[in-house]
Amino acid sequence: MDALGNPWVASSVAVQIGDNTWEALDPKETITFTLPKGETRYGLAYQCGPNTQVVHLTKEDAVDLTIKCLYAGPDQRVNVEISYDDTQIPGVTSRTLRTYIAGHHRAVLQSNPQTVSLPPGRGDIVLTLYNNGNPLATKVLYNQEVQEGTKLTFVFSEKDKFAGEGAVEAVRPPDGFSTGYLQLFFVTPLGSYVFEPLSGGLGERLSYPLVPSGTRGQYVAWVWAEDTQGHFLLTTTAFNGSSFAPAFATPFSPRVETSSVLPIVSGLSASGTALIGYDFSVYWKPDPSASWQIVSAFASLRWLGQQDSYIVPDLSSAGFNGARPPSGVDAFYSASAIFSAQDILEILATSGGTTIARTNTPNLDRKQAGVEGSYRVP
Numbered sequence: 111m112d113a114l115g116n117p118w119v120a121s122s123v124a125v126q127i128g129d130n131t132w133e134a135l136d137p138k139e140t141i142t143f144t145l146p147k148g149e150t151r152y153g154l155a156y157q158c159g160p161n162t163q164v165v166h167l168t169k170e171d172a173v174d175l176t177i178k179c180l181y182a183g184p185d186q187r188v189n190v191e192i193s194y195d196d197t198q199i200p201g202v203t204s205r206t207l208r209t210y211i212a213g214h215h216r217a218v219l220q221s222n223p224q225t226v227s228l229p230p231g232r233g234d235i236v237l238t239l240y241n242n243g244n245p246l247a248t249k250v251l252y253n254q255e256v257q258e259g260t261k262l263t264f265v266f267s268e269k270d271k272f273a274g275e276g277a278v279e280a281v282r283p284p285d286g287f288s289t290g291y292l293q294l295f296f297v298t299p300l301g302s303y304v305f306e307p308l309s310g311g312l313g314e315r316l317s318y319p320l321v322p323s324g325t326r327g328q329y330v331a332w333v334w335a336e337d338t339q340g341h342f343l344l345t346t347t348a349f350n351g352s353s354f355a356p357a358f359a360t361p362f363s364p365r366v367e368t369s370s371v372l373p374i375v376s377g378l379s380a381s382g383t384a385l386i387g388y389d390f391s392v393y394w395k396p397d398p399s400a401s402w403q404i405v406s407a408f409a410s411l412r413w414l415g416q417q418d419s420y421i422v423p424d425l426s427s428a429g430f431n432g433a434r435p436p437s438g439v440d441a442f443y444s445a446s447a448i449f450s451a452q453d454i455l456e457i458l459a460t461s462g463g464t465t466i467a468r469t470n471t472p473n474l475d476r477k478q479a480g481v482e483g484s485y486r487v488p
Contacts, residue, residue, distance in 0.1 A: 344446075
């Protein structure tokens with residue numbers, strides 16, 4: 111079990127053998143369980159920050175897997191001193207420097223040197239120089255160990271300047287999908303951004319800065335489209351180079367029954383050679399001032415077998431807190447088919463909406479098509 115490259119122990123873990131009831135396990139960094147002879151199907155559930163995450167797999171899908179959590183534990187920080195030298199980058203009239211680690215952790219430098227607060231552990235540390243709001247140059251210190259008192263120095267040179275512009279071509283979604291947007295990132299091997307994420311409208315061409323030659327990582331395009339009936343399409347693709355043309359999966363519309371506390375989804379009959387399984391999620395707030403509680407699940411095609419329906423599991427009996435919405439609250443759901451040519455374990459390592467771009471997966475290619483909606487929990 112892994113949290114941003116560091117060993118991690120989930121607060122709650124449970125396993126399901128075949129279709130048996132869920133059984134709580136003792137949380138550890140490494141968890142081992144045994145399937146009885148002749149049984150190939152299993153489920154694993156764990157709590158990751160505000161999320162309860164569930165995977166249903168078979169022995170053919172995976173025997174050994176690494177569970178990743180982007181939100182594990184408290185938001186710990188340590189003080190790191192960062193200094194820089196950009197004298198070899200001429201023409202800077204309005205200087206802004208941003209440092210990035212693990213994607214969503216960033217800081218703006220106001221002095222040189224400056225002490226910034228960063229999460230401890232191992233990561234890629236990025237310092238990007240902006241001139242009048244535009245990214246001008248970037249420097250990456252790869253695979254750094256960050257701890258209290260760490261000192262890092264960035265020396266910019268001409269080769270660290272961004273190398274012009276590339277473009278994500280406008281994508282035309284199927285008829286009826288008229289609303290949506292595009293987000294673009296560049297992500298280093300250990301999940302740090304190189305520039306602020308860029309956004310554009312559906313059907314618009316989006317320009318992006320070309321990273322300096324030799325920068326390790328990949329661009330990630332996250333494209334969303336929806337219609338007025340709750341159907342959505344999502345494609346998340348990694349690429350390198352100066353141009354990219356995204357594409358969507360074929361729309362898919364499962365049936366969602368919300369007369370129970372947790373939804374029952376049927377009509378799981380999507381088709382396509384790249385179909386690997388189905389993704390389900392439910393989220394709610396116990397009260398208006400509370401944080402969102404989320405249950406998300408993935409079921410592989412092999413695990414489902416001939417089944418064409420799925421019930422989002424209630425893990426409260428296995429000791430999970432916040433895994434069951436209370437009666438009377440408004441809850442939201444989504445159910446979708448996942449298409450990918452990648453290994454299932456690589457796809458599972460990138461679940462979580464836009465946070466997909468914070469766990470760098472080489473050649474990431476994931477498309478979803480499904481439906482979302484809301485209900486009053488009975």
